[in-house]
Amino acid sequence: EKAPVTVAVTGGAGQICYSLLFRIASGALLGPDTPVRLRILEITPALGAAQGVAMELDDCAFPLLRGIDISDDAATAFDGANVALLVGSRPRTKGMERGDLLSANGAIFTGQGRALAEAAADDLRVLVVGNPANTNCLIAMNNAAGVPAERFSAMTRLDHNRAVAQLAQKAGAQVSDVSRLTIWGNHSATQYPDISHAVVDGRPAVDVVDRPWVESDFIPTVQKRGAAIIEARGSSSAASAANAAIDHVRTWLTGTPQDSWTSMAVVSDGSYGVPEGLVSSFPVTTRDGEWEIVQGLDVDEFSRARIDATVAELADERDAVQGMGLL
Ligand code: NDP
Numbered sequence: 001e002k003a004p005v006t007v008a009v010t011g012g013a014g015q016i017c018y019s020l021l022f023r024i025a026s027g028a029l030l031g032p033d034t035p036v037r038l039r040i041l042e043i044t045p046a047l048g049a050a051q052g053v054a055m056e057l058d059d060c061a062f063p064l065l066r067g068i069d070i071s072d073d074a075a076t077a078f079d080g081a082n083v084a085l086l087v088g089s090r091p092r093t094k095g096m097e098r099g100d101l102l103s104a105n106g107a108i109f110t111g112q113g114r115a116l117a118e119a120a121a122d123d124l125r126v127l128v129v130g131n132p133a134n135t136n137c138l139i140a141m142n143n144a145a146g147v148p149a150e151r152f153s154a155m156t157r158l159d160h161n162r163a164v165a166q167l168a169q170k171a172g173a174q175v176s177d178v179s180r181l182t183i184w185g186n187h188s189a190t191q192y193p194d195i196s197h198a199v200v201d202g203r204p205a206v207d208v209v210d211r212p213w214v215e216s217d218f219i220p221t222v223q224k225r226g227a228a229i230i231e232a233r234g235s236s237s238a239a240s241a242a243n244a245a246i247d248h249v250r251t252w253l254t255g256t257p258q259d260s261w262t263s264m265a266v267v268s269d270g271s272y273g274v275p276e277g278l279v280s281s282f283p284v285t286t287r288d289g290e291w292e293i294v295q296g297l298d299v300d301e302f303s304r305a306r307i308d309a310t311v312a313e314l315a316d317e318r319d320a321v322q323g324m325g326l327l
Contacts, residue, residue, distance in 0.1 A: 004035040004066045006121065008081035010112070011088020011130065012040035012070065013049035015235065019242035020087065021053060025062040028246050029083070030253075032064075040070045041077035041088065074115035081120040085245055086112060086140065089130025099320060102135065106326040109136045113143030120147070125252060125289060128154040129245055133187045134265050135317040138279045141267065142327040150291070153252070154265035156183040156191065156281035158237070158244035163193040163222045167200065170218070171208045177201040179260035182283040184272075184303075185310025186317075187265065191281065192306035193222040197297055255287045261294050262286065272299060272307065278314045 007024055011017055021038065023029065030036055038057070042050040047070060054068045071077045078084060090104040109128075116124060124147060128137035137154035144152070160183045168175045179199045184192040195214060198205035209218070221228075229237040251262050265281040268274040271293045272282070283294040299307065321327060 002034050004037050005030050005082045006037045006039060006080045008039040008078050008084045010041040010086050012042050012053060013046040014088060015238035016087050016241050019239045020245055021057060023246050025057055025065040027064045029249055035064050035066045037066050038068045039077050041074055042072060044072045047072055074112050075119045078115050078119040082123055083249060084116060084126045087129045089136060102320050103324055105136050106139055106321055106324055109139040110143045110326055113140035117144040117147050124151055126152045127245060127248055134279045134314055135321060138318060139321055139326050149267045154279055155245060155248055156187050156263045156265050157248040158241050159183045159191055159222060160263040161244055162225045166218055166221055171200045173201050183263035183281045184307045185281055186314050189223050190310040190313045191223060192310050193219055194303055196303055252286050253289050256285045264291060266291055274311050278318060280311060280314055
């Protein structure tokens with residue numbers, strides 16, 4: 001039997017984790033042959049609720065689940081973690097300014113970055129889901145001395161999956177027939193879902209769908225999908241976010257398909273004019289736990305303006321947290 005993999009998850013009592021933890025324990029994250037140990041981090045007032053989730057995990061009698069530990073101390077929760085899913089973050093509450101949100105999360109993600117460096121396993125891989133995800137990831141990455149920056153990522157896979165589904169539906173194709181779609185930039189309303197290199201059933205997407213649909217329907221639909229789900233469902237898109245987190249890590253560890261790529265927010269090396277050091281979403285190929293930014297794609301004027309706008313927002317967020325001394 002394979003050795004168990006330790007997966008640390010924060011925000012364990014929250015909505016996303018109420019889907020996510022059960023998928024991980026069932027084998028959806030690491031495959032049907034890999035046992036998993038869960039280590040859950042929660043804030044002290046939510047420890048009881050996290051215990052309740054652990055009771056339900058026990059009650060599923062998942063054959064692959066080899067233990068659940070719960071803690072309100074980050075270094076304890078991250079002990080030996082091979083994969084860390086940072087889901088918990090401080091939500092924006094009424095009257096809170098953007099600066100308040102960034103500083104509240106700054107305290108959380110500086111501490112978690114340090115704790116990961118201190119306690120996690122050498123092969124650690126980190127996914128940040130909690131918003132503002134790119135900047136929370138930037139903070140954790142910069143505070144995790146000794147952990148290579150390439151081990152950190154933030155989630156734009158839900159945006160990617162949403163875009164794939166919208167394009168497939170419009171084209172009358174299967175989602176599995178869509179490839180080479182990209183989400184650029186920030187996981188926020190400024191993100192740029194880009195079909196200029198996408199392929200649908202062997203044909204360039206730009207020949208399959210019309211330009212006005214892309215500009216006035218597809219792009220805003222993907223950008224505002226989170227709000228549309230809240231409007232329709234009365235609560236946020238937790239299950240699809242959990243599913244995207246599973247997809248993100250599974251693709252990272254097992255690899256992208258030949259001739260295609262995925263979208264991940266990773267540290268920029270300056271590719272496509274994105275300033276070095278920002279955590280921005282790119283077209284990315286993966287293999288055996290390593291990622292590479294796809295190089296050499298043409299960027300037309302329309303795409304250039306949209307990439308620049310979302311990257312400018314990331315640079316603003318970075319400047320704000322840098323000004324607070326969080327990097
Ligand atoms: P959720 O589980 O619904 O969401 C968690 C985070 O994921 C939020 O920041 C949320 O952003 C973000 N997110 C990213 N993509 C999506 C998406 N598509 N749909 C919804 N959310 C998305 O939040 P809950 O409030 O239910 O739970 C959070 C838990 O985290 C609480 O139990 C809290 O106690 C815990 N927490 C733990 C910390 C820790 O472990 N140290 C620190 C802070 C909180 P957005 O806010 O934009 O919706």
